[in-house]
Amino acid sequence: MVVWDEEGFQGRRHEFTAECPSVLELGFETVRSLKVLSGAWVGFEHAGFQGQQYVLERGEYPAWDAWSGNTAYPAERLTSFRPVACANHRDSRLTIFEQENFLGRKGELSDDYPSLQAMGWDGTEVGSFHVQSGAWVCSQFPGYRGFQYVLESDHHSGDYKHFREWGSHAHTFQVQSVRRIQQ
Amino acid sequence: MVVWDEEGFQGRRHEFTAECPSVLELGFETVRSLKVLSGAWVGFEHAGFQGQQYVLERGEYPAWDAWSGNTAYPAERLTSFRPVACANHRDSRLTIFEQENFLGRKGELSDDYPSLQAMGWDGTEVGSFHVQSGAWVCSQFPGYRGFQYVLESDHHSGDYKHFREWGSHAHTFQVQSVRRIQQ
Numbered sequence: 001m002v003v004w005d006e007e008g009f010q011g012r013r014h015e016f017t018a019e020c021p022s023v024l025e026l027g028f029e030t031v032r033s034l035k036v037l038s039g040a041w042v043g044f045e046h047a048g049f050q051g052q053q054y055v056l057e058r059g060e061y062p063a064w065d066a067w068s069g070n071t072a073y074p075a076e077r078l079t080s081f082r083p084v085a086c087a088n089h090r091d092s093r094l095t096i097f098e099q100e101n102f103l104g105r106k107g108e109l110s111d112d113y114p115s116l117q118a119m120g121w122d123g124t125e126v127g128s129f130h131v132q133s134g135a136w137v138c139s140q141f142p143g144y145r146g147f148q149y150v151l152e153s154d155h156h157s158g159d160y161k162h163f164r165e166w167g168s169h170a171h172t173f174q175v176q177s178v179r180r181i182q183q
Numbered sequence: 184m185v186v187w188d189e190e191g192f193q194g195r196r197h198e199f200t201a202e203c204p205s206v207l208e209l210g211f212e213t214v215r216s217l218k219v220l221s222g223a224w225v226g227f228e229h230a231g232f233q234g235q236q237y238v239l240e241r242g243e244y245p246a247w248d249a250w251s252g253n254t255a256y257p258a259e260r261l262t263s264f265r266p267v268a269c270a271n272h273r274d275s276r277l278t279i280f281e282q283e284n285f286l287g288r289k290g291e292l293s294d295d296y297p298s299l300q301a302m303g304w305d306g307t308e309v310g311s312f313h314v315q316s317g318a319w320v321c322s323q324f325p326g327y328r329g330f331q332y333v334l335e336s337d338h339h340s341g342d343y344k345h346f347r348e349w350g351s352h353a354h355t356f357q358v359q360s361v362r363r364i365q366q
Contacts, residue, residue, distance in 0.1 A: 040301075114238075
């Protein structure tokens, strides 16, 4: 992927092929535009892969509103990046649980769900996740809107037993849409 | 679907089972929270189904940031609504064309694509669309972000031959993600 320190693919430019724990070390104040040329990536608000998460799939992102979730308090900052290891789309599998620690009712997912309620899930929360294979992104609101949380079979052994494990920016169990990340 | 004139499902409440050309006629200044209890809907910025479009699938939307696209200039207004007629997910089919008026290279879609480039589409634009069946939403940026445009087989005979036909808020051919709308 390629990043620029100005909007519209202007200013200083840097190309990554592996993780970048901080663009500050490149002399960037923040990233203001980017293009993903291959693979899938996740960008983070803060250095060291902390803060809000933004899934970045192939394409062009000319300004912060192109990648930021539509949150009430958009973080106009993108500071660290790492690649995401996706499975073949057909082989991605995820289990969602009603309660934390893999308890309560569960659902098995192998497709994209812009609305978990429309697939029959009761309520607006998910208590815990187990990723059998692939990489997934779940979102606070239907239609993949709001805070995003990246879930990977390669991290935490695929186990996310409480919202505290979904990311440093997660403060509730609210999850209303889930999809596979596309390589 | 049910709408409220305050955030967090507070204030005056109104329930729709069919299209609503203007909530102003109900004495609402705007809609500030909503729940979709069944079906899929599209909400519009202005009365008479004009302005920005927001796909609303089953679930809870406690405030405007839950449905607004993550645009640089969010319209904090939601004034008219209509239901969307979806096909069975497996039967949804869409053709995308490189140029306006159904010309140039084309691609056949029957699945969700968070990144058209990742599926092999060249560039960040789509010139025209023909919806064979179902209802689709295409978005300006990858990962279903930015301006949304609803495309339906039941409208315009499924033909959208120029961005002017995608909606009154469309000003470019930029489309980087496309998915089926979920009933």
